[in-house]
Amino acid sequence: MDELFRQMLRIRRVEEALAERYAEQEMRCPMHLCIGQEAAAVGVVSALAEDDRVFSGHRAHGHYLAKGGDLTAMIAELYGRASGCSKGRGGSMHLIDTDAGFMGSTAIVGGTVPVAVGAAWASQLRGEGRVVCLFFGDGCFEQGVMHESMNFAALHRLPILFVCENNHYAVYTPLEERQPGRPIHAIASAHGLHVQELDGNRLHTVRTAADEAVHRTRAGDGPQFLELHTWRWREHCGPDIDDHLGYRAPEAQADWLARCPIEQEAARLRALGLLDDIGRQHIENAIQHEIDCAFDSAQRAPLPRVEDMYRHLHGQ
Amino acid sequence: MDELFRQMLRIRRVEEALAERYAEQEMRCPMHLCIGQEAAAVGVVSALAEDDRVFSGHRAHGHYLAKGGDLTAMIAELYGRASGCSKGRGGSMHLIDTDAGFMGSTAIVGGTVPVAVGAAWASQLRGEGRVVCLFFGDGCFEQGVMHESMNFAALHRLPILFVCENNHYAVYTPLEERQPGRPIHAIASAHGLHVQELDGNRLHTVRTAADEAVHRTRAGDGPQFLELHTWRWREHCGPDIDDHLGYRAPEAQADWLARCPIEQEAARLRALGLLDDIGRQHIENAIQHEIDCAFDSAQRAPLPRVEDMYRHLHGQ
Amino acid sequence: MASNPLADISPSPAVHEKTGIEAINDALVLCLQRDPTTLLIGEGVPDPKGIFGTTSGLRQRFGPQRVLDMPLAENALTGICIGAAISGLRPIMVHQRIDFALLAMDQLINNAAKWRYMFGGQARVPLVVRCIVGRGWGQGPQHAQSLQSLFAHIPGLKVVMPVFPDDAKGMLCAAVADDDPVIFIEHRWIHPLRGKVPTGYFETPLGKARRCREGSDITIAAFSYMTLEALSAARGLARLGIEAEVIDMRSVSPLDVPAVLRSVAKTGRLLVADTGHQSFGVAAELIARVTRQGFDHLRAAPASVTLPDLPCPTSHAWAGHYYPTAATIAEQALQVCGVRIGEAQRQELDKLQPDTPTDIPNPDFRGPF
Amino acid sequence: MASNPLADISPSPAVHEKTGIEAINDALVLCLQRDPTTLLIGEGVPDPKGIFGTTSGLRQRFGPQRVLDMPLAENALTGICIGAAISGLRPIMVHQRIDFALLAMDQLINNAAKWRYMFGGQARVPLVVRCIVGRGWGQGPQHAQSLQSLFAHIPGLKVVMPVFPDDAKGMLCAAVADDDPVIFIEHRWIHPLRGKVPTGYFETPLGKARRCREGSDITIAAFSYMTLEALSAARGLARLGIEAEVIDMRSVSPLDVPAVLRSVAKTGRLLVADTGHQSFGVAAELIARVTRQGFDHLRAAPASVTLPDLPCPTSHAWAGHYYPTAATIAEQALQVCGVRIGEAQRQELDKLQPDTPTDIPNPDFRGPF
C-alpha cells in the first residue's frame, strides 16, 4: 500500500509542477488538474490488472499516470512537442498510452463513455478477460449517452467498471442546479448495474470497493458502478485556486481540504508504522527528481515539424 | 365512462378503416396503427383538462383522436391533402391539432420527448397551470434524450406526465434483446419521478392512475411516470397482421388478444348494466357514419397546389 | 428505373445478374466470412425484413454474437462501435434511414473522424456506417434526407454513394477493408436496381469516379441515384443532338475531381446532379473545384440539379416537384449548352418524365416502409 | 487584431466604443428587457466568468428563472428550448464551443429546422443558438471546429457570423426577434475586438453582407474573423498596387450572393475567405453561386482561403500553419490577379505575418480557457 501512497503523491507533485510552470505560457493548452482527487485514480486503477484498459475525459492526468502512462510523454504533449504522447495533436485533453493500457481521454464530456463500453464489448467477444475502467464526472452523468451506454453494458453483461468521480461541480455549477436531489448511483442501480457509493478521498476504501468490483465484473457479473465523492481543489480549468470567486462554500472547501486523500493515507501508514518523516522525504525526493528529469527532457524535445501536420489523418 | 368506451371503439374503427383502405395505395405514407393499445390513449388523455397539452411519436393516431384532434383533417393528412392537419407536409407520422391541444407527433424516436418537457417548462414559467402529457414506447426509453429530459423535468419539478406504452417490442425486436431484465419504471423512479406501473389494457385502471398522476403534477409534485403494459396487434408499420412471421410467441399474442381493452371495458360496462347490444350497436353505427363522412370529405379534398410547396419554411 | 442502363459495360467474366440488395448481401457475407473480426449491428439487422433484405440470413449464418440488433440509442452505439474498432474489431453499423445518424453526429464527427489523427496515429477506427436514404412513399421531412454533404465536410470521414450493384458490392467490401471510418450511403432506389455483379470477393477502390457514357458536348457528373436519371437524360439529349458524358462519381469524399476535369477539358461544360439539397451541398463543392482548377476549359457557367432547399413534404402530390428527374437534368443541360428550348426540345423533355408515380421507383415498390 | 480596422465607417450618431463582448452583453440586456418571454440558458451562463463576460450580470438583473444554467445534456436542452419556443417563449441557448452543438444535431436538424414547415406553418420556433468557435491556445481537435457549413446546408436554419461589435449587437437583436431558429456563431477572436456601437435597441437585418472596403481589382468575400485578416491583406495589397474590395458576408444563410455579384461585376475576380474547412464548405457554395450567376464577369478562376481539411492539432507549433492569415489571403489574391510573386511581393507578404504568437489574437489573450 506504500506504493499507492507514492503514486498519489507523485500525481499531486506532477500537477503542482504543471501548475507552477503553466504561467510560463509554454504549455499552451487547456488543462484540468485533479489535485484533491488522487485517491480515486490510484485506488481504482491499482485494482486493475496490467492488461486491463482505462478511458477517461478532460481531467485525465491522474488516471493516465496511475495506469502507468509515460510521464515524460505526457509533459511533452502539454508542451506541444512531437514526442508528446499524442504526437502533439492532443494536448492535456487528449492523452493516450496504449502500451500502458491507457486507451484515450477526450475533451467532449461523455465522448469516451460509449467508446469504453465498446472496448469492453470487444474484450468479451474475443474472450480476452480484460476489464475496462471508465472515469467520468458527476456532470457527465447527465449526458444521455451515459444512460444508453449503461443500458448496453448491462444488456450484454460487459466487463466494465463505471467510475463516477462526483466532485459536486461541473465547472462553477453545483450539482443542485443540474440534478434533482437523488443519488447518482441509484440510477445506475436501476439500470441493472452493481453499485457502490463511497468516500472517494479514502484510498483504502476506494481500493477495497474497486477490488470487489473488478473481481465481480471479471467473473461475469456484468458492469459495476462506483460513485466516489470527492472534491477538486483548484479551478475547473487552469492552474489557480479560485476560492475567491465564492461559488463554493468556504466551509465545504475547508472540510474537503482537511480530508486530503494523501495526508489521510499518510496518517494511516504512519499509524501502522509503515511511514515516517525520513521515508516520506525519500519518496518526495525521488518524485521530485523524476519530475525534474521529465520536464527537462520534455522541454528539450523538438517541436513537431511543419510537414508532419498532415500525417495520420488516414491510414497508410 | 360510457364516453371513454366510445372513444376507444372510435379509435379502433378508424384504424380498421385506415387499414382496409390502405391497400388502395392512396394513403401513400408509412402508418403505425395502435390497434390493441386504445386504453392507454383514452385512459390517460381523458384525465387531462381540455387546455392541457399532448405530444406523441410515430404511433400517434390514438393520442391525437383521444385529445380531440379533428378526424377529417387527420385522414386528409394521410391522403396527402392540402386540408390535412399538417397541410400535407407531415403524413401519419407528423400530426398536429393545436386547437385541440395536440401539439405534435414526429417520426424520430425520442424526438418529441424534450420538446414536451420544454412545453411543460413554458407552462411553469408562465404560471399557466397546464399539464403536458407525453406518449412514447419502450424502445424510446432507450434513447439518451429520454434520460436527459427526465433529469431536467425532475430538477425543475415540471408539470409533465411521461407515459410509456410498453408493448414489449420495437419493430420486430423484443425487449430482451434491447434492455437488461429490470423494470423501466424503476429507472424513472431513480431519476426522481413519481411512478406507477400497470396493465395498460384496462381502461379503468389506466384512468385511475392517470387521474392521480395529473392531480399530483398539477399540484406541483413534479414529473410523473406511467408504465403501461400493452400489446400492438398489427405489424409495426402498415395495415397487416404479421403473426405468420413468428417473431412473437403465439401464446403471448393469444393472451393479449384475449385482453382486448375494448372488450374488457365492454364487459365491465355490461356487468354494471351500462351497456347492452342495442346500445353498442348505436355507438357502432354513429362511429361508422362519422368515419364514412370523414373519409368521404378527406378524399374529396383537393391535393395541395404545386406553388404552395415552398410555403411555411420561414415565417412571413 | 429498375433495369440497369449500364448492363453492357460491366467488366468481369464470372458475373451474375443481381439486385442492389443481393449485391450488398453478398458483400456482407463475404466480409463476415473472410475476417472473423467483422461485426454487423443495427436496428433490424437480424429481423424478418433484414434491412430491406440486405442482411437476411446473416444471423443464422454467422451467429448472434457477430450479427445483432441494438437498442434505440444511435449515439452510444456508434461510440460503442468506435470502441470495438479501436480494439481490433471491424464493426459495420446500419441505419435504416440516414436521418437517424443525426443522433450520432457527436460520435461520428468528434470521435470516429478524429480518433486516429488526434492520437497521432496510435489508434485506428475501421468502422463502416451504412446509411439508407429513404426517398418515396411519403417518408416525409425526417425520413427522406440525403445528408452526404454534412459528412463530406468532416476531415477524417470517407463518404461513398454507389449506384450500380457491382459497385455496391465492391465498394462495400473496400469500405469494410478500409482502416478508417467510411459512411456508406445507399439511396433506397438503388436497392431494386439489377446489374451484373462479379462473383467472389473483390474491392472497388473508394474515391474513383466511373464514366458511364461518353460524350463530347457536356459533362454530367452525378451522385448516387441521380446517375440513373442522368443516363436517361443523356439518351434524351442524344435524340436532340447533344452528346452528354455521364460520370458516376461513386465517392463524395475523396472526390474524384481529376476525372471530372478530364471530361470538362473535352466538353467545356459541366452539370452536377446530386440527391441532396442545393445550398452548401455536394454539387457546390464539385462546381467550385472544377471552376478553380479548370476555369480555362469552361465554355459556359456550370449548373446543378439537386433537391430544393426545403424539407421533404410528405404528400405524394408534391413528390414530382420536389424530386428532379431526367427531364430536369436534360433541361438544365440544354441551358448549359445554350440550346433554346423549342417545340422539339419540349417534346423530348416530356418523354423523359417518369411513367411510374413519382413517389416510387417502379411499380413493384410498395409502402409502407 | 484587437483594434477595429473599420472604426471610420461605423454609421450611427449615438455610439460608444465597445468590445464584441460588451456589444453582445448589451444586446442580451436589451432583448431580455424588451420582451419578458425571452430566456437565456446555457452551461456557464450565470457563472462567475459569464461565457467570456457576454452574460455577466444578467442573472442578477433578470432573475434565475429567465437566466439559467443547465445540465450537461445538449440534445435534450435544445429540444426543451424548442418546446419552450413553440409554446410562446424565445429561448437563447449558448454553447461555449460550437463542437458541443454536435450533440444536438438531431434536435436542431430534425426538429428546429423543420417544425414550422412540417406542421404547415401552425407552429414556429423562435430560437437562437449562440455557438462560439474556439480558436487558439491549444483548443485542439474537439474544441476549435468552425461548423457553419453543416448548419447552412439545412433548410430552415438561418446561420449568421458577425464580426464587428455593432453587427454582433444588431444581428443578435435581429436573431432574437426572428420567428425562426437562428444559429448565431461567434468566433472567439471577435470577442476582444473594439468598435463603435450605437446605443439602444436596434436590429441589423440578417442575410445582408457589408462592404468594408472599396476596390476595383479583386473581390474578397470574407466570413467572420477572416474579414479582419482580409482587411489587413487589402492594405498590404494596396501597397502593391492592387485594390481589393472587401465584403464582410455577415450571414452564411441566407447568403448575400447579389452583393458579391455586384462587386465581381466590377472587379472580375473573387477570393473567398472562410474560418471553416475547405471541402464542402461555405467558400465552395459562394464560389459555385457566383460562377453560375456571374460567369461572364469572371476574368480568372475564383479561389478560397480556408482551414485545411484536417482536424485542428493542439501544438502551438502548428497554429501558424493550420490557420491562414492576412499573408495567405494576400498571396492568393495576387495569384488570382495573375501577379507574379517577386521580391517586392514577398517582402510585403512577410510584413503581413502576425506579430503575436499565432495561437492567440493579441497579447492580452491568455489561456487556459
Ligand SMILES: Cc1ncc(C[n+]2csc(CCOP(=O)(O)OP(=O)(O)O)c2C)c(N)n1
Ligand atoms: C459536451 C460538452 N459540453 C460541455 C463541455 C464543457 N465542459 C468541459 S468540462 C465540463 C464540466 C464537467 O463536469 P464533470 O463531468 O462533473 O467533471 P469535472 O470537471 O467536475 O471533473 C464542461 C461543462 C464539454 N467539454 N463537452
Ligand SMILES: Cc1ncc(C[n+]2csc(CCOP(=O)(O)OP(=O)(O)O)c2C)c(N)n1
Ligand atoms: C432515432 C430513430 N431510430 C430508429 C427509428 C426507426 N423506428 C421507428 S419506430 C421504431 C420502434 C420504436 O419502438 P417503441 O418506442 O417501443 O414504439 P412502438 O413502435 O413499439 O410503439 C424504430 C426503431 C426511428 N424512427 N428513429
Ligand SMILES: [Mg+2]
Ligand atoms: Mg464534477
Ligand SMILES: [Mg+2]
Ligand atoms: Mg414498443
